[in-house]
Amino acid sequence: MGTVETQVATDAQTPVSPSQVTDGFHLVIDALKLNGIDTIFGLPGIPITDLTRKAQAAGMRVISFRHEQNAGYAASIAGFLTQKPGICLTVSAPGFLNGLTALANATTNCFPMILVSGSSEREIVDLQQGDYEEMDQLAIARPLAKAAFRVLHAEDIGIGIARAIRAAVSGRPGGVYLDLPGRLFPQSLDAEAGKRSLIKVVDPAPRQIPAPEAVKRALDLLKSAKRPLIILGKGAAYAQADAEIKALVEKTGIPYLPMSMAKGLLPDTHEQCASAARSYVLPEADVVMLIGARLNWLLSHGKGKTWGGKQSKDWGGQKFIQVDISPQEADSNVRIDAPLVGDIGSCVSALLSNPGNFPKPPADWLSAIGERKAKNIAKMAETLAKSPAPMNFHSALNVVRDIIKANPDAILVNEGANALDFTRSIVDMYKPRKRLDVGTWGVMGVGMGFSVAAAVVTGQPVIAVEGDSAFGFSGMEVETICRYNLPVCVVIMNNNGVYRGDEKNAAGGRDPSPLVFVKDARYEKLMEAFGGVGVHATTPAELRKAMEEALRSRRPTLINAIIDEAAGTESGRITSLNPTAKKK
Numbered sequence: 190m191g192t193v194e195t196q197v198a199t200d201a202q203t204p205v206s207p208s209q210v211t212d213g214f215h216l217v218i219d220a221l222k223l224n225g226i227d228t229i230f231g232l233p234g235i236p237i238t239d240l241t242r243k244a245q246a247a248g249m250r251v252i253s254f255r256h257e258q259n260a261g262y263a264a265s266i267a268g269f270l271t272q273k274p275g276i277c278l279t280v281s282a283p284g285f286l287n288g289l290t291a292l293a294n295a296t297t298n299c300f301p302m303i304l305v306s307g308s309s310e311r312e313i314v315d316l317q318q319g320d321y322e323e324m325d326q327l328a329i330a331r332p333l334a335k336a337a338f339r340v341l342h343a344e345d346i347g348i349g350i351a352r353a354i355r356a357a358v359s360g361r362p363g364g365v366y367l368d369l370p371g372r373l374f375p376q377s378l379d380a381e382a383g384k385r386s387l388i389k390v391v392d393p394a395p396r397q398i399p400a401p402e403a404v405k406r407a408l409d410l411l412k413s414a415k416r417p418l419i420i421l422g423k424g425a426a427y428a429q430a431d432a433e434i435k436a437l438v439e440k441t442g443i444p445y446l447p448m449s450m451a452k453g454l455l456p457d458t459h460e461q462c463a464s465a466a467r468s469y470v471l472p473e474a475d476v477v478m479l480i481g482a483r484l485n486w487l488l489s490h491g492k493g494k495t496w497g498g499k500q501s502k503d504w505g506g507q508k509f510i511q512v513d514i515s516p517q518e519a520d521s522n523v524r525i526d527a528p529l530v531g532d533i534g535s536c537v538s539a540l541l542s543n544p545g546n547f548p549k550p551p552a553d554w555l556s557a558i559g560e561r562k563a564k565n566i567a568k569m570a571e572t573l574a575k576s577p578a579p580m581n582f583h584s585a586l587n588v589v590r591d592i593i594k595a596n597p598d599a600i601l602v603n604e605g606a607n608a609l610d611f612t613r614s615i616v617d618m619y620k621p622r623k624r625l626d627v628g629t630w631g632v633m634g635v636g637m638g639f640s641v642a643a644a645v646v647t648g649q650p651v652i653a654v655e656g657d658s659a660f661g662f663s664g665m666e667v668e669t670i671c672r673y674n675l676p677v678c679v680v681i682m683n684n685n686g687v688y689r690g691d692e693k694n695a696a697g698g699r700d701p702s703p704l705v706f707v708k709d710a711r712y713e714k715l716m717e718a719f720g721g722v723g724v725h726a727t728t729p730a731e732l733r734k735a736m737e738e739a740l741r742s743r744r745p746t747l748i749n750a751i752i753d754e755a756a757g758t759e760s761g762r763i764t765s766l767n768p769t770a771k772k773k
């Protein structure tokens with residue numbers, strides 16, 4: 190093995206003699222590095238333990254987690270932030286399955302990631318002879334991934350990784366599964382042949398230029414509008430076409446709504462931002478331009494009462510322009526009058542090269558929105574100014590709002606129900622891709638994985654606002670945060686339970702309600718256990734001081750913010766989706 194170690198030989202200066210050999214381990218590492226992938230999120234064990242060691246020895250950053258699901262979420266959000274596929278590396282069967290939720294979530298959210306899992310011996314697995322961690326992982330991953338591949342021979346590693354990279358980032362990004370059977374790693378290959386087998390992927394996410402007639406159709410419809418609206422989705426944030434999007438919004442003068450992870454693409458305080466008048470603009474708009482936003486449940490499927498329809502499935506009468514990289518997206522829920530297919534940057538640039546002028550939206554539309562905004566913002570300011578004891582979501586999040594305003598480069602990770610919904614509406618974002626949250630599924634458990642990855646790939650401080658239930662899904666990763674000494678400040682909105690902490694067992698028995706936790710749990714001690722800073726905060730002043738100190742010191746910090754256990758509502762803002770709650 191000694192010789193193999195020395196001729197990882199990516200160094201072009203090093204002459205490689207024909208007797209030198211490489212192996213599967215090194216080819217995987219070399220193929221990733223050749224494609225500019227420098228970080229692996231994972232968890233070691235058979236058969237990939239040596240791969241983690243050797244990757245680190247070869248200069249890659251290997252971030253080792255306590256559970257694969259968190260490594261998977263980390264990889265997926267690294268993909269979102271960097272436009273390079275995030276790599277999650279796991280062991281076979283159980284490790285693979287632990288990573289699979291994150292892979293499926295990545296596909297749903299259009300985050301580019303590659304789940305690389307070691308697997309057991311093919312012959313034994315296929316004959317179901319009971320191998321160590323036997324499982325047909327490729328078959329299981331396929332329906333949950335954008336693409337899934339298996340490599341059996343060392344000389345195919347280069348192709349396998351090239352295909353995985355292209356599948357993850359080209360077109361609409363998504364999760365890709367790459368199956369690497371244990372036997373692949375020790376396979377040896379002549380070093381020169383190995384080097385030749387690797388592929389540096391050229392233009393992994395090619396631009397997709399929209400058709401001129403589609404651009405004209407979109408512009409014509411947009412210019413005909415009396416009450417136009419732009420909706421920015423996380424696809425727009427992913428595209429990194431920030432300047433073009435800002436220019437389009439400002440040149441057209443059209444009010445816009447950012448979806449959750451598009452907040453900050455333009456500052457939430459922008460005069461055209463209509464977030465504070467959302468329930469007015471959706472039903473009233475006549476032409477809506479969606480940019481990287483899908484008409485899924487988060488936008489009430491583009492119809493029903495939210496959009497001014499009479500009944501829950503009725504069309505509200507809006508005409509839609511949909512800018513999306515996927516031609517299949519149009520007409521998913523309602524008719525799209527002007528689909529504009531291409532990458533967001535190219536589409537927005539094409540709209541900007543509009544030969545004429547954009548007519549300013551009618552003044553009565555803008556002033557009607559302005560009035561509603563002013564009223565709602567004033568109402569919110571009044572609520573935020575109160576300081577009840579114990580704290581409620583508003584008084585605690587008022588502090589987070591100030592801290593983000595003072596530190597606009599900090600990344601805000603956010604999950605929970607009330608802890609999510611209140612944060613989204615109270616905490617303004619000022620820069621693109623600074624808000625990372627539960628996404629399309631509303632999934633709990635992304636918190637610590639997202640926080641670790643955000644800190645690792647951006648170097649910026651991270652503030653994770655977590656419901657106490659949400660935090661529990663990935664809480665053990667505070668050890669990971671401490672181990673890598675990451676500038677992560679976790680703020681737990683501790684209301685003793687799921688949605689709220691005051692529920693009783695309806696039957697009056699000994700067991701607590703399924704929705705509540707141990708009262709007054711001291712989550713901050715978890716961070717102290719690993720050498721980080723723990724703070725118990727019962728007032729906004731204590732919370733503010735602790736957050737300021739965390740940002741100043743960049744030390745791993747967990748603030749246990751004690752919230753009135755009766756302050757939340759069932760399911761936060763989406764109570765209407767909850768069948769039992771409906772009956773009440």
Ligand SMILES: Cc1ncc(C[n+]2csc(CCOP(=O)(O)OP(=O)(O)O)c2C)c(N)n1
Pocket residue numbers: 604605606607608609631632633634655656657658659660682684686687688689757761
């Ligand atoms: C993986 C997963 N499991 C369960 C849920 C259902 N769920 C939605 S929000 C939530 C937790 C809400 O409680 P908390 O995080 O404490 O937020 P709060 O409303 O109390 O602020 C749960 C369990 C989910 N969304 N995802």
Ligand SMILES: [Mg+2]
Pocket residue numbers: 656657658682683684685686687688689
């Ligand atoms: Mg809670």
